[in-house]
Every structure is written in C-alpha cells, then in structure tokens.
Amino acid sequence: MTEPLRIALAGLGTVGAGVIRLLDTNGELIARRAGRAIQVVAVSARDRSKDRGVDIGRFDWIDDPAGLARHAQADVVVELIGGSDGPALALARATLGAGKSLVTANKAMIAHHGLELARAAESGKLALKFEAAVAGGVPVIKGLREGAAANVIGRIYGILNGTCNFILSKMEAEGRDFADILSEAQRLGYAEADPGFDIDGVDAAHKLSILASIAFGTQPAFGDVAIGGIRHVIAADIAEAAALGYRIRLLGIADSSAQGLFQRVHPHLVPLSHPLAHVTGSTNAVVAEGNFAGRLLFQGAGAGDGPTASAVVADLIDIARGEFGPPYAMPADALAAQAPAESGVRRGRAYLRFTVADKVGVLAEIAAAMRDAGVSIESLIQRGASADGSVLVAIVTHEAPERAVAQALERLRGSQALAGEPMWMHILGD
C-alpha cells in the first residue's frame, strides 16, 4: 500500500466532526477501497476546547485556517468553514495557490467563485471537488460529471433544499400553515433561526447554478437564477393542489437551449405520477434528462453530518485513487458563457390562487383578465368564505406563454376584487 493521503481540515462543526468520525469508523474499509489510508493530520476551528465527540488532540492544531494551506504534511485541504467569501475563500485560494488539492462542501463559495477556483485547480493539475455542496450525501455531481457524461442534458431539476421540503411535506401531511410549521422546525433544529437563506430559495439557487454548469457545459451563473421561495404558500394551496392531483415542491429547474440558459427556483405543482411528488421530509432528489440515458433520478439525504461527511470522504477517495478531472466535467476555459433565457416566451401550465372579496362579479373579473391575456382555464375551484370573509379561487391554466399569465395578473393589479397578492406557481411539465 502506498503513502496515506494526508488531510488538513478547516471547520469543526457537525460536518467536520462527522468527517473525523467517519474516517475513524470506516477507515479500514476506506483504505481498501481507496488503495491507501486517508489520514487527518491537522485541523483548524474557532474554539479548540469545545467538545465535539471526537478526539482532536491527535491532530496538529492551527489557529489560522489559512495556515492549513501551508501545512507541510497535508496533501489536501478540506474546507468546511462555510460562507461565500471571507476565511473560506481565503483558505481555498491559498490551498490551490500552495499546490494542494481542495475538497469543500461550501455551495455558496462554489456558486460565487467556482470558476475562478476551477481555473486555479486546473492550472496546477490539482483536484477541486465539491460533491457535498449539492444534495448532501447523494452523488449527483459524480452522476452528472461521469455517469451521464455521454449525454447532452436537456433539463435538470430537483428538490434541492431539505428545509423547504420538510416544511412543505409537513404542511401537506398535517394541513397546517407555513408560519406554524416553520416555527416548529426552528424549535426542532430543522430550520435556522434566520431561515431566509433556505425558505427564500437562495440555498437551492446556489446548488442549481452548480448543477446547471456541469450539466450544460456553461459557465456558472448564480446571478442569473430567478429565485422564489415558499413563504407565500398557504395550507389552502396545498389542499387545492391535492384536489387537482398535485403536490407542491420547491424545485430548482434549469435548461439550456438556443433561447439561452434558463435557471429558476420556485415552488411548483408536481403531478402525483412523478417521483418527485413522493419525496417527503428533508430528502433531496435531482432529475437529469439525457438525450440517450433518458430520465435519471438521484435521491437521498440532502443534509446532516453523516450524509455530508459521506460525500466529502467520497471526494477524498477519488483523490486518493488519482481519479479527478476538471471540476465542471470539462476544462473551465471550455465552458460556454450563455446569456440568460427570457422566461416570458416559455410555455407551461400555471397554478394561480386569488384571495378575493366575497362579492358579486369577482369571478367574472378574473375570468375576463385571463381571457383578455389569452390564457385559457383548465380547471377552477372556488371555496366559500373563510372566517375573515375572504374567498379563495384556485385556477389551473392550459399551456400558455408565461408572458400571457403575467399580463393577466397585471390586468388585475389594484383591482378592488382582490383581497391580497395572487399566488402564481408553475406546473412541472414533461
């Protein structure tokens, strides 16, 4: 057996401690599979004395994480600090600059700086790997980079944020409202105290932009992702969607065509016949559509110390085996700069929900706005007045350009008939 692969690890939160525990628990098996041992030699974190349930006394302690890049024994630095910039980015740059390979779980940093880091890695013939940055323990980046590498990918989409899926599937199971479930999730530790990053779709957008770049061979373009979250989904939306044969999921969805690169994170109605409709709890699932492979689905735990550590160590095993190529499946300089696609011309079916005043002529006004914009209605449910006197109208449209749906909503803006902002969700199409 050859020399061990020596690791310097920055960040000892639950994932960092999970990586150490994983290497302790499965180390022998990993060495057999990797052809050599994988050994932590140095660590860095904010607090040396904190009890993390793993013995860190056997590793070199380095106060300044950037110092790990200069550690004489380390072959690879594992960055688990988090944050798109700051110490994580400084360490990433220093690591590649010092001629060491880098493994990270940091989706924000890769979404913002992945291209720069990939160029640095490639020019140094180093590994830059980030399987753990998307869908936790699910090997979806490997699935795209390698498993589906023979395919032109037409579309990629999936459930990329476990917190949102936990909330939506709990709303679905219990008929409760968003705010109610969110505060429970926060109490239980399933959602952050500041949940915006998750529930407003930013986290899913980070992951989507990484997947899109690998799938389509385009430059990462996080800034071009249209982002929406789940704050405005109400229990009644879930009930109406169910009555119509759908479940609501926050999807990241991207495609690349002559119209440009389309990337969107938004709550969608998913037909019950689709596997994503059956993904519940904090599970993540990604679908890639290849021109030869057809529809591939990768599903599993999207977060948590065990799954995330599993993905980090899978990257380390690849590096130990000498198996790594360009981070985005082709050289960074071969990635195409593609302009964002204009969404108005996209055709699809839409779910629209209006909260309206309970008075004569409201339905006629909505129907007229739809007709005038050229959007035809496939089904409509109106529910009688609730305690506050408001009435709910839920509509599923036939296929129409998104621009037409937007026009219909524009016509209704400021109408006395509406008691609040309408909700517009897309319906996942084939």
Next chain:
Amino acid sequence: MTEPLRIALAGLGTVGAGVIRLLDTNGELIARRAGRAIQVVAVSARDRSKDRGVDIGRFDWIDDPAGLARHAQADVVVELIGGSDGPALALARATLGAGKSLVTANKAMIAHHGLELARAAESGKLALKFEAAVAGGVPVIKGLREGAAANVIGRIYGILNGTCNFILSKMEAEGRDFADILSEAQRLGYAEADPGFDIDGVDAAHKLSILASIAFGTQPAFGDVAIGGIRHVIAADIAEAAALGYRIRLLGIADSSAQGLFQRVHPHLVPLSHPLAHVTGSTNAVVAEGNFAGRLLFQGAGAGDGPTASAVVADLIDIARGEFGPPYAMPADALAAQAPAESGVRRGRAYLRFTVADKVGVLAEIAAAMRDAGVSIESLIQRGASADGSVLVAIVTHEAPERAVAQALERLRGSQALAGEPMWMHILGD
C-alpha cells in the same frame, strides 16, 4: 488534445448500433468532457450486410469477434455479444490477455466470470468496466464504487428487471392477470419470446450478485442467490396488497452480516410510503443503505438501446480520462469469501395467499397451522367464492422468523382444504 481512445466493438444489435449512434451524435461534447475523442475503429457481428441505421462501412470489419482483441489500433474492446460463456467470454479473456481494456454490458458473463476477469484486468493494470450490466443507463455501479465508497453498506435492494416491473405495474393499473399481460408484452416486444430469464428472476439475480459484491466487498456469488419470479402472482394478490397499503414489486435484495451473505430475488410487498412502490413501467431503481450516507436511491431506464449505450460510453469516458480502478471497488484478492446466510432465522413480515375450497373449517385449519408454528396474524382478508368455486384468503403476518412461516405452510401441505399451492411473498422492511 491527446490521441483519441480507439474502440473495437463486438456485437451490433440494438445496443451496439446505439453506441455508434451515440458517439456520432454527441461525439464533440464527449471529446470535450473526456479530454480526447472516442473513436470506433473496428467492429464485429454475425451479419455484415444487415441495415442497422448506422454506417459501419467506415470501420474495419472483423469476422471473428476474438480477432478484435488483436486489432492493432484498438485500445479498448466493447463486448456486446451477450451470453455468460461462448464467444463473449472468449473475447473478454483474449482482450485482457492482449493487454487491452474491456467494457461490457454482459451481466450474465460478469455474474459468472467477473472475479476471474477482474483479476486479469488488475494484473495487467487494465480497465474492466460494466456499468451497463446493471440497471441500464443508471450509474449505480459508479454510485456504489465511488459515490458511496466511504460507507459500510448494510443492505442493497431494488427493482432490477424492467420486464417484470412493466408486467407488475400493468397488472396493477389494469387489474388483469399475469399470463394476459405477458402475452401482450411479448407482442409489443417488451418481453422475450422465451421470457423465463426475466420473469423467473435470473436476470435480476445476475445484477444483484454484481451489486452485492461491490457493496459489501465480498466475492461475487451468483450461485448463492435464492431466486423466485413473478409467474405465480395473480391479479387478486395485487388487489389484496393494494387494499392493505402495498404494491408488489420483484426485488433483488442483499445484505451482509455476521450471519453471512444474504441474496434473494423474490416478489415483495412494498409499502406505499416507500419510493420503490412508485416505480412503474420498465424503470429500474436501486437503494443502497450506507452507515453514513443513509438511504441512497438511483433510478432510471433499466434497458433500451439509448440508456444502455449511455452507460457503455460513460465507461469509455472514464477510461479516456484515465479514471478507473479495481472493478469491484477494491482489489479482487481483497474481496472476502462469505458463506451464504441461512434465511430461516431472518425475521420479517410475510404475505400469504391461499386458494381454498369453499367449505366449513378451512379458515380454522389455516389459523391453527399459523398458531402452531408461532406465526401471528396481523390482518386477514377472505373473499367470497369466484366462478370456479374457490375462495381466496390473504394474510399479512406480524414479524416472525421465516422458518416459522415455512413450518406453517408445511403443516398445511397436502391439506384437503387447499385448492392450490399457497403464495408466500416477503414484505419489504425498514
């Protein structure tokens, strides 16, 4: 860009022609991703003149497939002849013997001779890759070898035969009987004229033994797979299962423990809450349970020329990139020889269906046999007499050792009460 990777291809059926069409269609993208072009230089098949929809005039034609192993330009041989022995095996041995790498979609050959071929490949530092042998276009071998490589895998199971899943899900959707759907599937080309290989579970067993070896680091042991098929599943089983909250799927399932290596292919009842219950048509899906990653699911098209060609070319891309290690994730000589586990001590819930004569005391006799064997009944459905006067009794048991269920059935053997062989299916447990 470096030299192309040059391929000699044996077997020009739908998959072979699919590989050529895929390389023609996506060749430029593949070259960017692989870092070099992938180029067919020679082919061999039975009939040179047959129209396959692709131009083969540009390749060297070799009459004897084994001649491809000696082709001066070829770096890699792709074997798509099929069959566990005969010309496929002769070509595989000759290829590795001649110092060329081998890619194959041949599950039967790998199930029977994979260990021998892996040893030959490893001693020559050659690639032996067979992603297409399991679950068609789904990169599940890569998912196990690499994506989940950091994990001790506790159990692996899934839907491994598309024909069986097509038949079962069509029986389910249309309430029709097995023989009826089978002949339709044969007419449509979804099932072979001689369907035994698929519907009796042999094909799934080949795939299961390959997955088990990679997942557990054990020597491939196809001969130890307990094999059952779907011939005896009747429409009423599917209806009773549905009434109890289950769908019936042919599952390959394996685990490795101190009790030994357990491998079984058998129809199972899958709870509706499980993703495999929602896999319909000829789709394949594999679940791997890792001690850190948790439950990983890989799903997609299990057969067809496009998906299979996608997997074959993914293997070629790995080879072009220089990224391949031991075929079973660790050196063949490190694979443990594990004795088969005794199934009698396994605990689980069972579905039992009896076709009984419509007379007094039948239910008492069945219930007594179960009681005497120590098997307790969770639910029981008895349906009134059908046209032929027989009555159906469907039972779901509480968890019990399989040995006890077998004893109960043994007690009932030869009973005048039974109008036919009882059906015993396992219920997929957590």
